[in-house]
Amino acid sequence: MNAKIRPLSGFPELLPAQRVVEQQVVDTLRHVFELHGFAGIETRAVEPLDQLLTKGETSKEVYVLRRLQEQEGGKDAGLGLHFDLTVPFARYVVENAGRLEFPFRRYQVQKVWRGERPQDGRYREFTQADIDVVGRDTLSFHHDVEVARVMLDALRRIDFLPGFRLQVNNRKLLEGYFLGLGLDDPAPAMTAVDKLDKQSPEAVAALLVEGGLDADLARRCLAIAEISSTDTSFVQQVRDLGVEHPLLEEGLTELAAVVEGCAGLVGPRVEVVADLRIARGLDYYTGTVFETRMRGHEALGSICSGGRYDALATDGRTTYPGVGISLGVSRVLVPLISRTGLVADRSVPSAxxxxxxxxxxxxxxxxxxxxxxxxxxxxxxxxxxxxxxxxxxxxxxxxxxxxxxxxxxxxxxxxxxxxxxxxxxxxxxxxxxxxxxxxxxxxxxxxxxxxxx
Amino acid sequence: MNAKIRPLSGFPELLPAQRVVEQQVVDTLRHVFELHGFAGIETRAVEPLDQLLTKGETSKEVYVLRRLQEQEGGKDAGLGLHFDLTVPFARYVVENAGRLEFPFRRYQVQKVWRGERPQDGRYREFTQADIDVVGRDTLSFHHDVEVARVMLDALRRIDFLPGFRLQVNNRKLLEGYFLGLGLDDPAPAMTAVDKLDKQSPEAVAALLVEGGLDADLARRCLAIAEISSTDTSFVQQVRDLGVEHPLLEEGLTELAAVVEGCAGLVGPRVEVVADLRIARGLDYYTGTVFETRMRGHEALGSICSGGRYDALATDGRTTYPGVGISLGVSRVLVPLISRTGLVADRSVPSAxxxxxxxxxxxxxxxxxxxxxxxxxxxxxxxxxxxxxxxxxxxxxxxxxxxxxxxxxxxxxxxxxxxxxxxxxxxxxxxxxxxxxxxxxxxxxxxxxxxxxx
Known part of the structure; x- marks a missing residue:
């Protein structure tokens, strides 16, 4: 066959000695996930389109499938490639609920596809590595600590990668703080905090004022986002702001538990920070939220994110709460490989x-x-x-x-x-x-x- | 999110204890492939549509991609999901020829997609495990023996699977035999032999007669297809047919070398047969051809096939000959799992x-x-x-x-x-x-x- 050369933007491929790097990363992830009792599964690459589009915001990124010989509106119409591993996992849990044991720990390392504009660290095809723990009806808080520890344990073992900083927060803490400040609806303040990543505090405060808050209240809303600590001293810093609310207390307790629970894993390669600016835009997170920066490559944004959701999935009668964290394997490796020449010392397995x-x-x-x-x-x-x-x-x-x-x-x-x-x-x-x-x-x-x- | 339950026909998924089976198969394949010096690569899931359609016959099975928000005829138009790992590998070789060392041994275990009607052992999404050796301009014959040995070495080690029978033939042998019989064009006779799998010798002979051969010649064409042996005794059986041609000699020598080269690997779990009925329909095979049946599940057809092609790929100036063999991982495992309950003894990695x-x-x-x-x-x-x-x-x-x-x-x-x-x-x-x-x-x-x- 006559193979035409057509590199496709956004679909990275690796040479054999580069692929060794990726394979070793995936092997280490899998090894550590299994040591912690997480079962590996794979889900099909496609989901019904209506299922993929429930997540609103990302709908424009979906790749839709059609058989070449299919008539318009044929019965295959309405399938798309998954754009993350959470939507298919939620469907898998509901579909197989009667055959799974809960709490169910699973890891999943697969490719996902998004039709977005390719740019540094953003691809149309890329590999993600997800861990989640999902319960039936209830899921104890200690699993929030568990998923953070498992991912840290994995990241610290991949010694040829730069260091990582896991930033943790808790949406109950933020929400409780805003309610304690007297806001009727904490959502706009939550959104504002989330924007501090890209806009100045002044600009974000101006947005809150536009939304109807007085300037002093807007300033107090954003004050909490300045707090961060690698130990539990953030608790006192929050108390010093003089706001009280039961939900705030709950969030403080949970966040302190995550920071303390991870302390034993912190070392030269991984650090953990309670960073109260982390909000995660997605509104299905209800408690702990995670983001992760790679040292020296902070401009890539968060390369490993997740959190707690009270309803990962539901079938109407039963609700499945979950907590999980997702590592962007391609997002970490592809830029490192091209920028730093990260590569194995041989292109064949042969010794x-x-x-x-x-x-x-x-x-x-x-x-x-x-x-x-x-x-x-x-x-x-x-x-x-x-x-x-x-x-x-x-x-x-x-x-x-x-x-x-x-x-x-x-x-x-x-x-x-x-x-x-x-x-x-x-x-x-x-x-x-x-x-x-x-x-x-x-x-x-x-x-x-x-x-x- | 509200996960609707929608199992999709042709997109098999495994429960955790079943996935362990698949993971162990893939791990063993990879381990053996690497022991033999094969480098693992992955290629993107998509190829330009014109590239996928050069293989004619399979065109109707291709899944075409479109971004949901894309205008008709946008620049993404013309991408499809790969339906095998050979087309993308050929493209990868040409694209990276200057950065690869030849002969290049590679293995690739990935999902492929075909929009065909789902049936037993046929899926719309399935995993294949391919090994190929590709040369630049030339590739020694001994690599034909090598790929057979590597796949046998892998199959014999997966001891929870039924046994396998590797059937080998050589298209030079068939073609030389037909030329020696005096046929101007060996192609119709080759096609006829290929049909013996599904039709009676009488029906196939009738087709040849319809094509213009006299009945005796048609009978002699098909006589070679009755020959098979687990040792090199097929050589004498062919000679006994009294046909001579240099290409026939070349084919006999090569086929005998494959059978002899594999002898050390034959055992209770794997056997090797020179089976002169194996033609492989695809016309790009030019020498050795392989098929494999799984013991007790012969109705699944060949679950591991391949052969030698003089031009795996070409960029106009340089030709890349290759020899390879492809195992249908899903095709073996999904029916076994559903028919025999093949499963791991636990659903979690935890001991x-x-x-x-x-x-x-x-x-x-x-x-x-x-x-x-x-x-x-x-x-x-x-x-x-x-x-x-x-x-x-x-x-x-x-x-x-x-x-x-x-x-x-x-x-x-x-x-x-x-x-x-x-x-x-x-x-x-x-x-x-x-x-x-x-x-x-x-x-x-x-x-x-x-x-x-």
């Missing part, structure tokens, strides 16, 4: 190239036997495609980043050469194993300070 | 449920500390969501298939109970590990004889 002595079938069989012996001990390897001069076979390995070349000598002996050091030693195919760090491709870590230069 | 003594924050912290200690040694576990009576906590574990429940005693001691045997022993959270077979969910193997009852 060893088994050289070929000559063109005789016996020579190939002998090299294949060595390869099979290595594979039996989980050493990835490949046999030279052709019996070129050994110098050429070594360059074949070099170009792929394969660290070792295996030679069979004329006398039937075996030698293995580390082509980086040049060291060559006799070796037994049934016993030799490369050093642990050479067994699999290694991703080079990059200093986040260097990246932005 | 241990850490029980909760009471509602005090200290009690939860103590249980979490036990869980963290177990996780530090890669033991997946979860903490009870609430401090119910221990009998209820044990039933919580039972319903999920979690084999062990961990109790902290009032005196600060630790005991772990195997809830299957009832055995309870004292244990140290910093040292205890479950037996290896309990560390991860196990998939129950099913006797293929039992399945079809």
């Amino acid at each position: 060893v190239l088994v050289a070929l002595v000559d063109d005789a079938p016996e020579a190939r069989a002998a090299s294949e036997a060595v390869a099979d012996a290595l594979r039996a001990r989980d050493v990835a390897c490949e046999v030279s495609p052709s019996p070129q001069k050994f110098g050429k076979q070594i360059r074949y390995a070099e170009r792929r980043g394969i660290p070792f070349v295996w030679f069979t000598t004329a006398e039937g002996g075996h030698e293995v050469k580390d082509i980086r050091s040049g060291e060559q030693v006799t070796a037994d195919p049934a016993a030799w194993t490369p050093p642990h760090e050479d067994l699999r491709p290694q991703v080079t870590s990059h200093d986040p300070q260097e990246m932005t230069k | 241990v449920l850490v029980a909760l003594v009471d509602d005090a924050p200290e009690a939860r912290a103590a249980s979490e500390a036990v869980a963290d200690a177990l996780r530090a040694r890669d033991v997946a576990c979860e903490v009870s969501p609430s401090p119910q009576k221990f009998g209820k906590q044990i039933r919580y574990a039972e319903r999920r298939g979690i084999p062990f429940v961990w109790f902290t005693t009032a005196e600060g001691g630790h005991e772990v109970k195997d809830i299957r045997s009832g055995e309870q022993v004292t244990a140290d959270p910093a040292a205890w590990t479950p037996p290896h077979e309990d560390l991860r969910p196990q998939v129950t193997s099913h006797d293929p004889q039992e399945m079809t009852k």
